[in-house]
Amino acid sequence: MNQVQLHSKPQKSKTHINGVENLIRQMLKKQRAPFMIIRRCVLERQYRRFRKCLPEVTPYYAIKANPHPSIVKTFVKLGANFDVASAAEMKQVIRLGASPGKVIFANTIKTEADIITARRRRVRLMTFDNEPELYKIAKQYPKAHVLVRIKVANEGSVIELSLKFGADPEHAFFLLKKAKALGLKPMGVSFHVGSQSTNVENYLQAIEISAGIFKEAKKSGMPLKILDIGGGFPIQHFDNEIGINFERMASQIRHQMKALFDRNVKFMAEPGRFLVGPAGILVTQVIGRTFRNNKNYYYLNEGIYGAFSGMVFDHCKYEFKTLRRGQKFLSALAGPTCDSFDTLAMNEEVPELYVGDVVYVKNIGAYSTASATMGFNGFPPAKIVMV
Ligand SMILES: Cc1ncc(COP(=O)(O)O)c(C=O)c1O
Structure with a gap:
């Protein structure tokens, strides 16, 4: 998140903060930091919130956000469907209990080997955004059901996905007709407004453009059945952040x-x-400190190469909190590796x-441990602890 607006008054109550801090203190009796707490009750809360606010929309959890088996299992128990980006993710969700009919292979560029896995595992629904992909799918999985992914506005989203994916909406109907001609089943349209999209206009516009494609298809005797509105639903990373209201x-x-x-x-x-981000609390410890450039530098046992990898790949900013109270000073926070790039904050109070x-x-459950390195400099990423 690049710009964070702040309220003058904190939104979270003291009891909420104490609850989190008490949990951390309890966990520290059994666990050595760094670790990432994932709260099942928050996964459940977020899933129910999504269902309640968008009852007509079936959520497919995009496991790329956090593929930890216990998280996937929690969503299997809740009855969720799954979005996978590769054969490996597909095998994982099926092994953990998801039925293939509840899985979408939502990567518009797939290897032939992965398409073969989809056929063998009976994961029939997949996305595409170009003609060469259709030839691959038709060759390896002639009965596949396809959604054409269109390019839509990603205005204001932290991660712009339309830079890399999405057919021109004007070509969408042609591509769906092509799919049909190749023997595939054209099912509908998908889009992604970009991740952490606080601008609802992106969705509204994309839905309107998709409706135009549905109309065109219906007129031509090829009615479509599915609209996939993608991900992008934003979360609050900072306690006092404003401008994010999922319900609205x-x-x-x-x-x-x-309409x-x-x-x-x-x-x-x-x-x-949206489903996994708010469930995560990353707990780290200071392993060293020094005074340089007129400020305190604190070295933590987790950094950019670990669960803070989202600061690079997810362009995310986080709110660093401490259990210690007292007067605050502008300080620097850094990770444990021998790389200066592994600096988390230069002016943190x-x-x-x-x-x-x-x-x-x-709020660090998504795109954090998922994109961490295996153990650069010999520091393994924080392990996940479910509570
Ligand atoms: C195809 C696809 N679907 C879903 C998602 C999940 O998006 P988000 O975490 O913003 O909800 C992504 C994220 O990159 C994606 O590429």
Whole structure:
């Protein structure tokens, strides 16, 4: 997140903070930092929130956000569907209990080997955004059901996905006709407004463009059945952040879908961050400190190469919190590796910290451990602990 707006008044109550800090203290009795706490109750809460706000939309959890088996199992138990990006993810969700009919292979560029796996595992629904991909699918999985992914506005989204994916909406119907001519089953349209999309207009516009494609297809005697509104649903990373209101966004999205689509159209989505981000609390410890450039530098036992990898790949900023109270000073926070790039913050307001003190970050369950390196410099990423 590049720009964070702040309220003058904190939104979270003291009891909430104490609850999180008490949990961290309890965990520290059994676990050595660094570790990532994933709260099942928050996964459940986010899933139910999504279902409640968008009851007509079936959520397919995008496991790329966090593929930890216990997280996947939690969503299997909740009855979720899954979005996978590769054969490896596909095999994983099926092994953990997802039925193949509840899985979408939502990567528009797939290897032939992965398409073969989809056929063998009976994962029939997949996305595409170009003609050469259709030839590959038709060759390896002639009965596949396909959604054409279109390029839509990613205005204001932290991660712009339309830079790399999505057919021109004007070509969408042609591509769907081509799919049909090749023997595949054209099912509908998908899009992704970009990750951490706080701008509801992206969704509203994309839904309207998709409705145009559905109309064109219906007129030509090829009615479509599925609209996949992708992921992108934003979360709050900072306690006092404003401008994110999922409930309001969802109500506008729902209204737009109802206004523009026939009743028999099925809606689905591929939320990743929204379902898993708020469940994660990363707990690290200070392993060293020094005074340089007129400020305290605190070295933590987790860094950019570990669970803070989202600061690079997800362009994410986090709120660093401490269990210690007291006057705050502008300080630097860095990870444990021998790389200066492994610096987390140059001007973070924290109390004076000592070796062994805890620094923790909330709302860091998505695109964090998932993109960490295996153990650069010999430091393995924080392990996940489910509570
Ligand atoms: C195809 C696809 N679906 C879903 C997602 C999940 O997006 P988000 O975590 O923003 O909900 C992504 C993220 O990159 C994606 O590429």
